[in-house]
Amino acid sequence: MAKVVEIPVVWMQGAACTGCVVSLLNSLSPGIARLVLRELVPGKHVSLRFLVTAMAGQGRQVMDVVRDETVKDKGNYILVMEGSVPVGHPAYGTVGEEGGREIPIAEIAGNLARHAAAVVCMGTCSSFGGIPAASPNPTGCVSMGELLAREKITTPVVNIPGCPPHPDWLIGSLLAVAVYGLGPVAGLLDDLKRPKIFYGKLVHETCPRRADFDAARFAKKFGDPGCLYLLGCRGPASYADCPTRMFNSGTNWCIGAGGPCHGCVEPEFPDRFSPLYEKIDDRRMDRFRLLQKPATAPKA
Amino acid sequence: MASPASRSAAKGETILIDPVSRIEGHMRVDVVIDGGQVKDARCSGTLFRGFENILVGRHPLDAVRLTQRVCGVCPMIHGTASATCLDAALGVADKVPPNGRIVRNLLLGSNYLQSHILHFFTLAALDYADVAALADYDGPESDLKAVRAFIDRKDLAPFFPRYEGDYRCNKQTNIDLVRGYVKALTVRRVCHEMISVWGGKMPHDVAMVPGGVTSEITADKIAFTLSRLGEIRDFVE
Ligand code: SF4
Ligand code: SF4
Numbered sequence: 001m002a003k004v005v006e007i008p009v010v011w012m013q014g015a016a017c018t019g020c021v022v023s024l025l026n027s028l029s030p031g032i033a034r035l036v037l038r039e040l041v042p043g044k045h046v047s048l049r050f051l052v053t054a055m056a057g058q059g060r061q062v063m064d065v066v067r068d069e070t071v072k073d074k075g076n077y078i079l080v081m082e083g084s085v086p087v088g089h090p091a092y093g094t095v096g097e098e099g100g101r102e103i104p105i106a107e108i109a110g111n112l113a114r115h116a117a118a119v120v121c122m123g124t125c126s127s128f129g130g131i132p133a134a135s136p137n138p139t140g141c142v143s144m145g146e147l148l149a150r151e152k153i154t155t156p157v158v159n160i161p162g163c164p165p166h167p168d169w170l171i172g173s174l175l176a177v178a179v180y181g182l183g184p185v186a187g188l189l190d191d192l193k194r195p196k197i198f199y200g201k202l203v204h205e206t207c208p209r210r211a212d213f214d215a216a217r218f219a220k221k222f223g224d225p226g227c228l229y230l231l232g233c234r235g236p237a238s239y240a241d242c243p244t245r246m247f248n249s250g251t252n253w254c255i256g257a258g259g260p261c262h263g264c265v266e267p268e269f270p271d272r273f274s275p276l277y278e279k280i281d282d283r284r285m286d287r288f289r290l291l292q293k294p295a296t297a298p299k300a
Numbered sequence: 301m302a303s304p305a306s307r308s309a310a311k312g313e314t315i316l317i318d319p320v321s322r323i324e325g326h327m328r329v330d331v332v333i334d335g336g337q338v339k340d341a342r343c344s345g346t347l348f349r350g351f352e353n354i355l356v357g358r359h360p361l362d363a364v365r366l367t368q369r370v371c372g373v374c375p376m377i378h379g380t381a382s383a384t385c386l387d388a389a390l391g392v393a394d395k396v397p398p399n400g401r402i403v404r405n406l407l408l409g410s411n412y413l414q415s416h417i418l419h420f421f422t423l424a425a426l427d428y429a430d431v432a433a434l435a436d437y438d439g440p441e442s443d444l445k446a447v448r449a450f451i452d453r454k455d456l457a458p459f460f461p462r463y464e465g466d467y468r469c470n471k472q473t474n475i476d477l478v479r480g481y482v483k484a485l486t487v488r489r490v491c492h493e494m495i496s497v498w499g500g501k502m503p504h505d506v507a508m509v510p511g512g513v514t515s516e517i518t519a520d521k522i523a524f525t526l527s528r529l530g531e532i533r534d535f536v537e
Contacts, residue, residue, distance in 0.1 A: 006455050015349050018324045019372020019503035025422070026489050026502070033443065033485045036458070037450045049457045052321045056426045056462035059317035065461065086348075094346045095326060097318050102328075102346065131354070131369045138350025164372060164503055222514040248496035249489065251524075257499055258514030259506025262365060270366065275359030 004045050007178050008077035010069050011051040011122075012112055014105045015093055015132035015141050016083025019164040020123040021053045027167035028249040035171065044178050049077070052095075063096040066108065070115040078177065079116040079155075080170070084125040084132050085109055085147045088140025109144065110151045118182050119144055119157045122170055127159035127192075128267040135271050145193070156182055159193040163264035166245055169198045192267065194239070203235035203261050206243040223258055232277040234263030310340035318346070322423040324373045360386055364508055372503040373418060376411035376495065379508045380404060386510035400512025403498050406525065407508060413532055414491035414502075421484035429477035430467035431459045437475070443482045444475065487535045494528045497521050 011021070025032050030040065039045045048054070050065050057065070069077050083105075086092035090104035097103065113119045124130035126144045133141035142150075145157055158177070160169050173195050176185050190196050204210065212218070213227040220230065227233070238261055242253045254261050263273045270276070312334030320327040326347040332340040351370055355363055367382045368375035383404070387393040396404075434447040450456075469477065492502040498515050499505030507515045515521075 004453055013326070015347060017369050017372040017375075017503075019369070019375070022372045022418075022492075022503050025418075025485065026492055028489070031486060031489075033446070033482050037446045045453070045455070047455045047457050051458055052319050052326075053324070054422065055321050055458035056431075056460060058321050058463065059319065061461045061463070062319065062321060065457075092348050093326065095319050097316060097328070102318070105347075131366065132349045134354045134366075136353060136356075138353040139348060141349075163369065222509055222511075223516065247501035248493045251493045251496040252500050254500040254506040257496075257501075257505070257507040258516060259500050259509075262506070264504075270362070274362055276365060277359070277361045 004039060004043055006045055006047040007040075007174070008047050008049050008069065008073045009080055009174070010049050010066065010077050010112055010116070011080040011082065012066075012095070012105075012109055013052060014081065014083035014085045014109060014126065015139065016123065016125055017131075018053055018082075020082040021051065023162075023164035024122075024167050024170060026248055027171060030171070040171075040175060041179065046174065046178075049073075059096075063098070063103075066096075066112065070111060074115045076117055077115075078118050078120055078174065079109075079112045080120045080122050081109060081113070081126040081144045082122045084129050084141035084143055086132070086139035086141050087147070088138070092139040106147060110147060110153065113144065113148055113155050114151075114153050116155050118177060119148070119155050120170070120173065120177075121145070121157060121159045121161075123165055124161040124163045124264060124266075124269055127161040127194075128269075130161075130163065131270060156186060157193055158185065158189065158195065161192075161194060161199075161265040161267075162240065163262075163269065165265075166198070166240075166242070166247060168245060169195070172198065190239070194265075198241055198245075199239045199265065201239065201241065203238045203240055203242055203255075204233075206241070207235050207255060208243060209255060219258075228255060228258075228260040230279050231260045232262075232275070232279060233260035234266070234268075234273050234276075234280060235261040237268070237273075237280060238263040238266050240265045310334070312339050322426065324371055360389070361510070364510070365504070365506070368504045374411060374415050375503050376408045376499075376505065376508070379505060380408050383508045383510055390510055392511050396512050399517050403513045403515060403517065404508060407495055407499050407505060407513075410491050410494040411502075414488055414495075417484050417488045417491065417532075417535075421481050422488065425477060425481050425484075426459065426462070428467070428469065429481060430469065430474045431478055433471050433474035434478055441479070444479060447478060447482070483535065487532055490528050490531050494525055494532075497524050497528075 085106050087106050093105040094102035121127040121144045129143045209227045217226040218230045219226040219228050246253045262276050263269050310332040312332045315331045318328030328344055330342045364379050364382045367378040370378050435451045437444050437448040495502045499507045507513045
């Protein structure tokens with residue numbers, strides 16, 4: 001049997017709700033059992049070294065795994081970070097204890113990031129701050145990107161925002177890193193470090209209610225048919241392939257259930273998109289591009 | 301921060317478990333033992349986010365979305381609590397139409413199923429099931445053969461390290477437990493599909509709103525739900 005290359009993954013949670021892990025468990029192709037037990041592609045297997053939500057060990061034992069990874073697999077493991085990082089006070093979030101001192105999330109996330117091959121920010125909280133960083137940001141949460149900038153850590157970052165993200169967005173990105181390596185993948189990211197294959201188009205561009213938008217057939221109240229623009233839809237400002245990929249094994253997606261897109265993949269979520277059910281307008285939208293005329297006509 | 305010794309006045313040896321794994325969230329447990337007896341025990345959550353403070357001053361409708369982010373395992377109960385609060389505050393508690401009530405119950409009930417399967421198998425089972433019992437499995441089942449091949453590769457995360465304690469089930473029971481563990485991974489996902497068809501996506505639905513739900517009721521969604529529920533029922537039974 002040919003040697004199987006292990007891709008060590010350390011999944012650390014900061015100020016999070018575990019929704020990103022649960023979304024990963026929802027993966028259809030590959031199913032989660034296949035992802036954990038079998039090779040992702042021939043010759044490569046994801047080894048989930050650390051994930052508190054699923055791992056058998058406890059306490060000291062699993063903290064030793066964290067310490068060992070940074071030595072044994074230094075520069076080789078992928079850190080998947082779920083949740084933002086509370087820096088307002090060390091006691092707002094801790095994981096494990098060392099010599100009688102509880103370890104702040106910021107410290108453990110920083111150490112893991114410093115020695116990783118890459119940091120994959122799973123979810124809007126770790127990508128941009130998200131829910132815990134929402135005003136008044138009671139615990140002083142920052143995104144992983146911000147933590148890395150403060151600590152002058154230069155490990156490459158890939159952002160997989162979403163609240164929570166589609167499991168394909170994570171697994172597809174991990175696979176791209178495993179097969180092509182980090183260099184080429186870096187070229188496939190947008191200005192917010194999101195893989196363009198998943199975040200390349202506005203929700204509004206592929207939304208099945210787009211014809212209603214164009215014909216000005218707008219839903220006025222919940223449950224009405226038509227475009228949800230007047231009910232606060234952030235599809236015109238949100239880059240993700242939700243309308244075509246759909247969630248939960250392709251069962252449905254937000255607008256499919258009559259709920260407007262809240263723009264959960266964007267740095268504006270939730271604060272700058274609040275109130276969520278109020279119509280967006282140009283004034284409140286700094287990245288609102290589609291309804292604005294281009295400053296200059298594109299060259300032919 | 302406080303060391304475990306300063307957390308309890310009881311004398312004796314302290315056992316610390318931090319982090320407690322296979323739960324939602326961050327937790328530690330300090331147990332003080334003296335002469336083979338538990339003298340004191342303390343559980344503490346080790347993450348604070350301040351959700352209540354985040355909600356102050358926001359538009360009330362946003363609460364149904366934001367409060368679900370308290371927990372990605374059980375968002376629907378937070379959403380339901382929030383929506384029913386708003387029903388009462390807006391004076392529409394008695395005006396939720398029967399279909400709205402039924403769809404809300406489907407959303408919440410499916411999450412309940414999901415949480416039970418997740419808790420029993422994905423989280424708790426590894427305290428009882430000995431995955432190592434599959435090391436010499438030579439039967440025909442593809443899931444179990446995959447477990448054996450996994451063990452053969454010798455990179456055993458996330459099933460090891462573990463406490464090498466008292467896995468008292470016999471070999472056949474262990475095989476049954478591991479089969480259930482693997483199968484439950486699929487069945488739990490099916491519970492979420494049942495939520496998604498009415499709620500848009502899971503975790504964190506978009507359909508539950510004060511007054512009812514946003515989603516439309518159609519025959520195909522009813523057929524979808526019944527078929528998914530049947531799969532879950534087959535597994536549970
Ligand atoms: S505004 Fe929203 S509902 Fe309307 S077409 Fe765009 S994405 Fe679809
Ligand atoms: S449709 Fe909008 S709110 Fe829904 S998952 Fe996609 S980006 Fe997030």
